[in-house]
Amino acid sequence: MEALAQESEVKQAELASRLNLAVGTVNWLLKRLSSKGYIKTKRISKWQWRYILTPRGFAEKSRLTKRYVQISMQLYSDTRQRAKELLSQVRENGYTSIYIDQTKDNELLDVCRLTCLEHGLDIKDTQGIPEIKVSGREIYLTWPD
Numbered sequence: 387m388e389a390l391a392q393e394s395e396v397k398q399a400e401l402a403s404r405l406n407l408a409v410g411t412v413n414w415l416l417k418r419l420s421s422k423g424y425i426k427t428k429r430i431s432k433w434q435w436r437y438i439l440t441p442r443g444f445a446e447k448s449r450l451t452k453r454y455v456q457i458s459m460q461l462y463s464d465t466r467q468r469a470k471e472l473l474s475q476v477r478e479n480g481y482t483s484i485y486i487d488q489t490k491d492n493e494l495l496d497v498c499r500l501t502c503l504e505h506g507l508d509i510k511d512t513q514g515i516p517e518i519k520v521s522g523r524e525i526y527l528t529w530p531d
Contacts, residue, residue, distance in 0.1 A: 387424060387425070387446065387450075388447065390439060391447065394437050394439075395430060395434065397434050419443070423440055423443070424440060424442055424443035425437050425440060461523065462497060465525060468525050469498045469502075469525060472518060476516045476527070477507070479529075481516055482507065483508035484508070484509060484517065485513055485515050485516065488509075492520050494520045494523070495525075498518045498520075516528070
């Protein structure tokens, strides 16, 4: 629905390419959105259609966006809480710095970096100190040998 809100006149093949989906999947999804009353379709040419979000479609898009934000904020909150718990363990064990792999582009690690700064723990490039790692949605500590 987001893609259709951005550009209503689009070929299914273009939409499939943009969304990294098969054309058949896009066709199926568009039929479902139409049958649920979220979009109206109008043929422009043999291979091109106009897809218009209906008021019901805008409402559903808004509901989904709100749900996404709620889930994202809960993940952020849970990550912050878990990071605080782990950093307390680091402090209790006498460490004042921690290793976080700076080459990893991970949003959960970004939250951990901010939490470290907030709690006065230095983030070092060297190993041999506790390290915060991420696996999926879980963050955990590894300790030096």
